[in-house]
Amino acid sequence: MTERGRFITLEGGEGVGKSTNLALVVEHLRACGHEVVATREPGGTPRAEDIRRLLLDPVEEEPLDPDAELLLVFAARAQHLARVVKPALARGAWVVCDRFTDATYAYQGGGRGIDTARIAELEAFVQRGLEPDLTLLLDMSMDAAQRRLDSRLEGQGEARDRFERERGDFFEAVRRAYLARAEAAPERVAVIDAGAGLDEVKAELLARLDARMDAWR
Numbered sequence: 001m002t003e004r005g006r007f008i009t010l011e012g013g014e015g016v017g018k019s020t021n022l023a024l025v026v027e028h029l030r031a032c033g034h035e036v037v038a039t040r041e042p043g044g045t046p047r048a049e050d051i052r053r054l055l056l057d058p059v060e061e062e063p064l065d066p067d068a069e070l071l072l073v074f075a076a077r078a079q080h081l082a083r084v085v086k087p088a089l090a091r092g093a094w095v096v097c098d099r100f101t102d103a104t105y106a107y108q109g110g111g112r113g114i115d116t117a118r119i120a121e122l123e124a125f126v127q128r129g130l131e132p133d134l135t136l137l138l139d140m141s142m143d144a145a146q147r148r149l150d151s152r153l154e155g156q157g158e159a160r161d162r163f164e165r166e167r168g169d170f171f172e173a174v175r176r177a178y179l180a181r182a183e184a185a186p187e188r189v190a191v192i193d194a195g196a197g198l199d200e201v202k203a204e205l206l207a208r209l210d211a212r213m214d215a216w217r
């Protein structure tokens with residue numbers, strides 16, 4: 001029987017460098033000889049990407065109800081797990097995902113104030129025990145992350161999505177919720193100081209990844 005692949009997630013607030021570092025993790029795992037599937041949430045399949053658009057589109061005439069937002073996040077996740085993540089893990093591929101359920105605890109739990117027990121119920125229903133083998137949490141002060149994000153958005157002439165329009169206290173709550181998740185599961189979540197320069201962040205990320213890969217051997 002093929003050995004199940006590993007499931008690695010990258011987490012953190014807006015502008016902490018997830019996309020930049022995801023590429024590095026993927027490259028490293030491929031160099032180690034693994035088949036790697038790089039994906040993201042919300043999204044990762046055509047239909048789940050449709051749901052992502054519903055979540056990110058700032059339609060001002062009709063605010064999205066927080067419960068509807070939570071259910072859409074998990075609807076996209078169910079589709080992504082069924083079509084991409086589970087088949088990949090079953091054939092022995094490693095899956096590297098830009099955000100997963102820790103983001104739901106952080107954004108819908110911390111940011112929107114939804115009771116974590118309700119999130120946990122949906123998590124159990126949709127994931128049936130599947131959780132990441134390793135989560136790399138990029139953590140930095142929200143002010144500094146906001147500055148990085150501003151320069152990226154300006155550079156690319158991009159408009160802010162529905163989450164990027166939130167205020168500072170929302171992002172502080174997101175950060176606290178992420179750190180609480182890491183504290184509750186230190187064996188799964190590695191917290192990385194994302195406020196350092198890119199070379200330092202990369203070195204720490206790879207060191208944490210290699211340490212975990214050694215432990216899996």
Ligand SMILES: Nc1ncnc2c1ncn2[C@@H]1O[C@H](COP(=O)(O)OP(=O)(O)O)[C@@H](O)[C@H]1O
Nearest residue numbers: 014015016017018019020148152196197198201
């Ligand atoms: N450690 C770092 N130091 C300085 N700038 C960084 C660092 N990591 C990423 N950046 C820059 O910050 C911006 C946001 O990074 P990005 O990877 O798009 O973040 P995210 O995917 O978390 O929103 C990009 O312009 C990127 O080049």
Ligand SMILES: Cc1cn([C@H]2C[C@H](O)[C@@H](COP(=O)(O)OP(=O)(O)O)O2)c(=O)[nH]c1=O
Nearest residue numbers: 013014015041042073099100103104107163
């Ligand atoms: C996976 C997930 C993402 N989100 C939000 C966080 C992000 O603002 C948004 C899109 O994710 P992403 O594209 O990763 O954000 P960015 O690259 O701008 O940092 O979706 C949730 O609110 N809940 C979730 O469960």
